[in-house]
Amino acid sequence: FTFVEPGRLGIEFDKSTACLKVISAVELGSAAAGFQLEVGDEVVSISGEPARNLTWEETLEALQARPIVLSVRRGEEARRRSEAQAGASNFFRTFAGWTRNAFKVGARELEAMAAE
Numbered sequence: 001f002t003f004v005e006p007g008r009l010g011i012e013f014d015k016s017t018a019c020l021k022v023i024s025a026v027e028l029g030s031a032a033a034g035f036q037l038e039v040g041d042e043v044v045s046i047s048g049e050p051a052r053n054l055t056w057e058e059t060l061e062a063l064q065a066r067p068i069v070l071s072v073r074r075g076e077e078a079r080r081r082s083e084a085q086a087g088a089s090n091f092f093r094t095f096a097g098w099t100r101n102a103f104k105v106g107a108r109e110l111e112a113m114a115a116e
Helices: 056-064 076-115
Strands: 011-014 022-026 042-046 068-073
Touching (some): 042 056
Antiparallel strands (some): 042 068
């Protein structure tokens, strides 16, 4: 994700570990929310620098720069939510396709009956 606009990203971190940079909160309407960052996602690198190598002070300083490129590993909770949304999306896409095909078959049958 590349952030170019000045201002807050709208994320907070779980600071219970020194090296893992795991998102603990995402502000609604923020740039981070716009990029669909979610609670549980881990920031892996900040502008190419491995996040695990940064202190919390260095992390916060690096997040102020613009443009900034974040590499993120989807967290387990966020991954489950995304998979559930994808499953629902696939279901509706499949259902919509089935409905379209059923409509086409029905239309052909009506045309055939009308032609007789």
